[in-house]
Amino acid sequence: MIIDGKQAAADLRVELAAQVKQLQDEKNITPGLTVVLVGEDPASQVYVRNKVKQTREVGMISNEIKLSAETTEQKLLNVLDELNNDDSVHGILVQLPLPKHINETTVIAKIAPEKDVDGFHAMNSGRLVNGEPGALVPCTPQGCIILAKKALGDNLSGKNAVVIGRSNIVGKPVALLLLQENCTVTIAHSRTQDLGAVCRQADIIIAAVGIAEFVQADWVKPGATVIDVGINRIERDGKAKLVGDVDYANVEPIAGAITPVPGGVGPMTIACLLKNTVEAARNAS
Known part of the structure; x- marks a missing residue:
């Protein structure tokens, strides 16, 4: 299954348009x-x-x-x-x-903090760590969770998730969101020993390491859901090409579901930015 980020983002925008109208009317x-x-x-x-x-x-x-x-x-x-x-x-x-x-x-x-729709302010980061309501959550991690649920359904409880990457923008917050979904979470990175073995235990892999085609096919358990956050510009056959952090061509036949690059997580990031803005307006009302 190829997870269609463009369609998921379009669906979310339809929901948000209805919420905007409700805020205007009420x-x-x-x-x-x-x-x-x-x-x-x-x-x-x-x-x-x-x-x-x-x-x-x-x-x-x-x-x-x-x-x-x-x-x-x-x-x-x-x-x-x-x-x-x-x-x-x-x-x-x-x-x-x-x-x-x-x-x-x-x-x-x-x-x-109440207007920080990127979710990067220390106040929002702290609320996310503490699991407090009212946190504005970084947009790309939110999008990752929505797309994982497109593949696996709304209940991610008990899933084994591996996040590759430890940035404040994606890796750490997406790991916290997965914990909120009752997943068992491992945060790995480019220096993790035997990273392939760590990834092979995962039901969900979220790749956000910033290295082109880093995640190999033999790292992926058959049927796993793979969310690729990477956007890397490389040259192949004399042409510029956008690729993710996952070796898509070889991983796609093995994965149960995978996001493409482009057209996966990217569109969801902007849609979740709009979602945060609607939430901020609702909180301010």
């Missing part, structure tokens, strides 16, 4: 998302365009603030102060990466 609130882009990184510009387009498609307010690459850290922090104090803005997203002279940790800490 509380006269239209969720608003503001994206801040510093500099002119081409990939970031594409991501921001897609976010703005999809935000508007579900009936939400979308604003974009573009700042030059020379913008000082203090100027960016002043912009975030203004957004924090603007009641019409329910979600704030600062597109990463930032120019090297700006400290990402300082910037993330400046965003009001």
Whole structure:
């Protein structure tokens, strides 16, 4: 089974559009998302365009603030102060990466936790660790769980899950979400000894290590669900190609379900960003 991330994201957007209309009808609130882009990184510009387009498609307010690459850290922090104090803005997203002279940790800490729709603020991370309600959860990990449930059903309880990668953006939060689903969770990484043997025990593998085609076919238990978070640009046969962290061609026949790259986790990330913004608006009402 190939898990269709595009369709799953489209289904979620339909649900969100209905929730936006309900907020408008019952509380006269239209969720608003503001994206801040510093500099002119081409990939970031594409991501921001897609976010703005999809935000508007579900009936939400979308604003974009573009700042030059020379913008000082203090100027960016002043912009975030203004957004924090603007009641019409329910979600704030600062597109990463930032120019090297700006400290990402300082910037993330400046965003009001209740408007931190990326889910990166230490307050939201702490709530996720503690299993407290009200945490805004990072978008890609949320998408991973939704896609795993597309393959395995809503009850993941008792599944053996291996997460390859330990980043604060994907690896750690997705492991915590899997724990909330009552999975038995192992966090592995590129230095794990005999990683193949660890992965062969898994009912669910989430690959988020950032190495092209890292996960091999003989690491995958027949019938396992494989969620591939990686997006790596490689050259093959003289052409540029996007591949994941999983050797898709050889793993796909073995896996019970697998996400493709592109078209898997990627579309879910933006859909979950919209989900967080609707949730933030609901919490603020």
